[in-house]
Amino acid sequence: MSRMGKARVRVPERAAKGEVVEIRAMVDHPHESGFRHDNMGRPIPRHIVESFTCSYNGREIFRAKLHPAVSTNPYFMFHALAMESGELVFTWTDDQGGVATQTARISVTD
Amino acid sequence: MTQTIETGRRDFLIKTAAATGALAIGFKLPRVAQAADGAAQTPEVTHWIVIQPDETVVIRIARSELGQGTFTGLAQLVAEELECDWSKVRPEYADVNEHVRRNRIFKDMSTGGSRGIRDSQEYVRQAGASAREMLVAAAAQEWGVPASECKAAKGVITHTSGKRTTFGKVAAAASKLEIPKEPKLKDQKDWKLIGTSPARFDIPDKTTGKQIYAADVRLPGMVYASVVQCPVFGGKLKSFDESKVKGMRGVKSVVAGDDWVAVVADNWWRANQAVKALPVEWDVGENGNVSSESIKQFLRTGIEAKDAPVARKDGDAASALAGAAKVIEAEYYAPYLNHATMEPQTATALVTDERVDVWVGTQNGEATITAASETAGIPLENVYAHKMHAGGGFGRRGPHQEYTKQAVKIAQTMRGTPVRLQWSREEDMRQGRYRPVALVKLRAGLDKDGNWTGWHVRQADQSIIITVRPAMIKDGVDPINTRCFQDNPYAVPNFTNEYAMRNTHVPPGFWRAVAHTNNPFFRECFIDELALAAGKDPYQFRRPLLQGKKDLGVLDAVAKAAGWDKPAPKGLHRGIAVVDSYGSFTAAVVELSVEGGKVIDVKRVIVAIDSGHVVHPDAVKAQMEGGVIWGLSSVMHEEITIENGRVVQSNFADYPVLRLAETPPKIETIIVPSGGFWGGVGEPPIGGVIPALANALFAATGKRVRSMPLKNHGFSYKT
Amino acid sequence: MAVNCRIGSRTLPGRRRALRSLAAGVCILIVRPAAATPGELAAALRESFGDRQIQRGKVKLEMPRLAESGNVVPVTVIVDSPMTEREYVKSVHLFAEKNNLPRILEVQLGPYNGKAVVSTRIRLATTQQVLAVAVLSDDTLWSAVTEIEVTVSSCG
Numbered sequence: 002m003s004r005m006g007k008a009r010v011r012v013p014e015r016a017a018k019g020e021v022v023e024i025r026a027m028v029d030h031p032h033e034s035g036f037r038h039d040n041m042g043r044p045i046p047r048h049i050v051e052s053f054t055c056s057y058n059g060r061e062i063f064r065a066k067l068h069p070a071v072s073t074n075p076y077f078m079f080h081a082l083a084m085e086s087g088e089l090v091f092t093w094t095d096d097q098g099g100v101a102t103q104t105a106r107i108s109v110t111d
Numbered sequence: 112m113t114q115t116i117e118t119g120r121r122d123f124l125i126k127t128a129a130a131t132g133a134l135a136i137g138f139k140l141p142r143v144a145q146a147a148d149g150a151a152q153t154p155e156v157t158h159w160i161v162i163q164p165d166e167t168v169v170i171r172i173a174r175s176e177l178g179q180g181t182f183t184g185l186a187q188l189v190a191e192e193l194e195c196d197w198s199k200v201r202p203e204y205a206d207v208n209e210h211v212r213r214n215r216i217f218k219d220m221s222t223g224g225s226r227g228i229r230d231s232q233e234y235v236r237q238a239g240a241s242a243r244e245m246l247v248a249a250a251a252q253e254w255g256v257p258a259s260e261c262k263a264a265k266g267v268i269t270h271t272s273g274k275r276t277t278f279g280k281v282a283a284a285a286s287k288l289e290i291p292k293e294p295k296l297k298d299q300k301d302w303k304l305i306g307t308s309p310a311r312f313d314i315p316d317k318t319t320g321k322q323i324y325a326a327d328v329r330l331p332g333m334v335y336a337s338v339v340q341c342p343v344f345g346g347k348l349k350s351f352d353e354s355k356v357k358g359m360r361g362v363k364s365v366v367a368g369d370d371w372v373a374v375v376a377d378n379w380w381r382a383n384q385a386v387k388a389l390p391v392e393w394d395v396g397e398n399g400n401v402s403s404e405s406i407k408q409f410l411r412t413g414i415e416a417k418d419a420p421v422a423r424k425d426g427d428a429a430s431a432l433a434g435a436a437k438v439i440e441a442e443y444y445a446p447y448l449n450h451a452t453m454e455p456q457t458a459t460a461l462v463t464d465e466r467v468d469v470w471v472g473t474q475n476g477e478a479t480i481t482a483a484s485e486t487a488g489i490p491l492e493n494v495y496a497h498k499m500h501a502g503g504g505f506g507r508r509g510p511h512q513e514y515t516k517q518a519v520k521i522a523q524t525m526r527g528t529p530v531r532l533q534w535s536r537e538e539d540m541r542q543g544r545y546r547p548v549a550l551v552k553l554r555a556g557l558d559k560d561g562n563w564t565g566w567h568v569r570q571a572d573q574s575i576i577i578t579v580r581p582a583m584i585k586d587g588v589d590p591i592n593t594r595c596f597q598d599n600p601y602a603v604p605n606f607t608n609e610y611a612m613r614n615t616h617v618p619p620g621f622w623r624a625v626a627h628t629n630n631p632f633f634r635e636c637f638i639d640e641l642a643l644a645a646g647k648d649p650y651q652f653r654r655p656l657l658q659g660k661k662d663l664g665v666l667d668a669v670a671k672a673a674g675w676d677k678p679a680p681k682g683l684h685r686g687i688a689v690v691d692s693y694g695s696f697t698a699a700v701v702e703l704s705v706e707g708g709k710v711i712d713v714k715r716v717i718v719a720i721d722s723g724h725v726v727h728p729d730a731v732k733a734q735m736e737g738g739v740i741w742g743l744s745s746v747m748h749e750e751i752t753i754e755n756g757r758v759v760q761s762n763f764a765d766y767p768v769l770r771l772a773e774t775p776p777k778i779e780t781i782i783v784p785s786g787g788f789w790g791g792v793g794e795p796p797i798g799g800v801i802p803a804l805a806n807a808l809f810a811a812t813g814k815r816v817r818s819m820p821l822k823n824h825g826f827s828y829k830t
Numbered sequence: 831m832a833v834n835c836r837i838g839s840r841t842l843p844g845r846r847r848a849l850r851s852l853a854a855g856v857c858i859l860i861v862r863p864a865a866a867t868p869g870e871l872a873a874a875l876r877e878s879f880g881d882r883q884i885q886r887g888k889v890k891l892e893m894p895r896l897a898e899s900g901n902v903v904p905v906t907v908i909v910d911s912p913m914t915e916r917e918y919v920k921s922v923h924l925f926a927e928k929n930n931l932p933r934i935l936e937v938q939l940g941p942y943n944g945k946a947v948v949s950t951r952i953r954l955a956t957t958q959q960v961l962a963v964a965v966l967s968d969d970t971l972w973s974a975v976t977e978i979e980v981t982v983s984s985c986g
Contacts, residue, residue: 021944034953036581036930040613041413041612042577042589042612042614057942062942063937064938065937065938066935066936069930069931070929070931070954071934071950071951072901072952073901073902076951077948077949078948080945081943082913082941211895214895477981478898478981481894481896481897482898491895510982512898580956582928
């Protein structure tokens with residue numbers, strides 16, 4: 002399994018129940034498109050993050066399928082409806098079997 | 112020095128009365144003042160055209176005036192269809208900010224590729240035609256008559272009944288009408304302005320010294336910056352010792368970027384003295400050992416590689432060469448070249464919390480506004496790029512806007528204070544975007560009768576396009592660097608063009624005529640070598656191979672003008688070459704004598720162009736003369752070399768360009784427009800003169816020069 | 831005065847026209863995706879959505895009009911949806927008309943997101959149009975098209 006770079010996420014520590022919170026996630030990864038060339042014009046092999054998911058207390062709330070046109074160090078901003086306190090798990094998988102995970106806790110008050 | 116700012120009207124003038132005289136810069140004060148003033152303003156007929164009550168016709172120009180005459184040529188195209196009074200026309204730059212806010216309404220703003228006329232002629236003529244239809248419709252409405260009974264000429268609209276009005280009187284009413292989408296364009300036979308040479312708008316101010324360039328911009332309270340950048344491309348700034356310059360007279364601050372550091376002072380001289388005195392350490396990385404020699408060896412790996420990507424393949428060149436009665440083989444080389452614009456890279460920036468203003472002599476207003484916006488982190492809508500006429504462009508001031516970014520970054524550290532960043536000549540020479548090096552191996556086969564049967568061309572060079580638009584590289588072939596070969600017009604039955612890309616750390620750039628500066632030298636000199644081997648005259652050798660091509664027309668034109676059918680007068684020697692590029696066809700004959708085997712006296716250059724249509728013949732002539740001078744300069748003098756990863760040359764002393772005394776007494780231009788297409792003229796005239804000179808030199812000396820510049824072979828021009 | 835590197839877009843008027851009709855087609859009218867789009871994008875749309883109609887509206891695609899390099903272009907897609915259990919956005923798809931591969935990204939969403947707003951950063955090979963398509967819970971397809979100029983690729 003190849004290694005993946007550092008993953009960073011931003012989730013509010015606390016939120017009111019029913020509040021829509023903003024989540025940001027980024028992983029350090031070349032996300033090499035396969036369309037770049039080396040100094041002799043030869044293609045640099047593709048090496049991309051293929052999927053990114055986020056689950057909230059075990060339920061998947063975001064899934065992205067990435068193609069080469071996503072920028073280096075793929076970044077996402079999306080939202081979640083805060084329903085209960087718990088854990089968010091973020092997972093990135095690349096096309097060489099590399100996996101990165103990151104977790105964050107959110108505490109939800111009534 | 113006194114400075115006043117007058118606001119409250121559309122143009123605000125900054126007047127600077129200096130010891131040497133007064134300089135005035137007029138530019139549009141965007142948005143704020145315009146809005147306040149809105150009611151008093153003349154509404155535009157369309158976004159391209161404003162007609163004022165005094166009949167002044169303002170035509171907006173999206174391209175940049177670099178001395179090529181685009182302000183005049185594009186205005187002619189609009190005015191031709193508008194049927195206005197040419198004496199009332201005043202061109203102005205289309206506002207870049209407005210362009211962005213109005214969803215790119217002025218279309219292409221980039222000025223390059225000799226595209227100004229050929230790529231915009233249709234829509235700018237339509238702009239003129241649409242406005243004319245609107246003006247006529249407005250008059251017809253006022254009179255209650257059908258528009259078809261009205262006619263416009265010289266800014267006057269008349270009705271069959273004898274009613275008469277002017278553009279200025281109906282412009283406001285016309286501006287309320289819808290813009291016709293498909294206005295009818297005139298038939299070519301009815302053109303009155305296209306094909307004539309009215310006085311150019313840009314020349315008087317340049318002649319009198321009144322012209323304000325980016326390097327002349329002065330704003331109230333402005334400070335000055337000079338920069339040093341990592342001398343090894345790709346390196347980074349490691350450290351600098353600010354304390355050594357902080358106490359120097361006039362020094363205000365030191366600002367650093369990733370790979371540069373600048374000193375800001377109360378005048379440019381002080382800023383530059385301080386930046387030179389500033390102790391700086393660079394992290395040069397792995398490129399600190401690269402030299403011109405190591406680069407050449409790298410190119411050689413491309414020539415010697417067993418296989419290389421194929422750009423074009425006709426028939427079977429390998430078999431043709433194997434079966435040839437005679438095989439001719441040669442290797443040619445061209446060095447890096449710098450744009451060396453007379454005005455070094457310069458940008459003035461003013462950053463506040465809400466907006467950014469930049470004053471730049473840019474070849475691409477969109478690139479400038481984007482660079483400023485992204486650097487400042489301020490949305491495009493709040494960035495104002497004030498386009499200045501450029502003191503030489505040649506491709507240097509287009510996509511790469513490092514100077515704009517640096518100026519904005521410095522201005523961010525002193526909000527509210529305008530900063531003019533001007534590169535020193537040395538920085539300009541050493542931080543260029545260079546015409547790339549190229550090595551090429553050519554092999555050709557002739558049959559026993561001297562017919563050209565097979566040709567194999569292997570190019571090894573550095574790609575420019577891969578740095579800006581890599582998707583254009585298909586299967587390893589650079590479509591720009593292979594021009595002259597992959598689009599070779601000569602009828603050779605078996606032809607293979609291979610391309611081996613070899614990219615170095617030296618940043619490449621689009622240098623006026625790009626690959627059509629080195630590839631014509633390689634191709635046209637080699638063809639002269641073939642003619643010699645075939646025992647044929649170089650002109651007669653080419654002719655049958657170009658049958659049915661427009662190249663033949665210009666080749667014949669220069670041969671005829673040179674009197675090629677008769678031997679050159681005693682002591683004079685001629686060379687000929689033909690090239691098509693940027694949609695046009697050009698050929699050149701150079702006539703020279705050589706003194707002492709080394710001193711070249713160019714007596715006469717004849718250059719012909721077929722650009723299809725011609726808008727302003729005198730501007731075309733000027734571009735041809737300029738192109739000849741550009742070509743003669745590069746072939747003799749120009750070369751950027753690399754040692755320890757950095758550029759050796761620093762100024763015009765070690766990177767000379769053609770001087771007046773070296774310029775040939777006669778440059779004869781022949782314009783042979785065959786009609787039916789729109790070709791470029793800014794770059795095409797350059798390609799022919801370079802090989803024509805080298806071919807004439809061979810005729811004079813028997814020495815075949817296969818690398819540029821000629822000075823490296825001991826040659827010089829007579830002065 | 832330096833280069834002609836607009837080969838792709840400049841010397842192929844037919845393709846230019848096709849792009850205009852793509853804009854007109856997807857943006858202004860209700861069309862079947864394969865009606866008038868350049869080959870690869872049309873194929874990708876067909877593969878994702880078959881013959882289903884893509885309507886204009888309900889989607890906002892926020893991007894700068896100009897970008898310097900096209901390597902890192904910030905993009906935000908906003909879909910007009912209450913994001914309730916009954917009415918929500920199922921997925922958002924991004925396409926680039928002139929990249930080597932037209933697909934950029936597909937994102938699955940649901941009522942648990944509370945808000946159908948997604949941002950990311952994308953690569954664009956050159957000046958072109960970007961298309962965002964949202965699939966709603968009632969299986970209707972909505973879209974927005976934005977054109978972006980990549981200034982470095984304009985050369986000279």
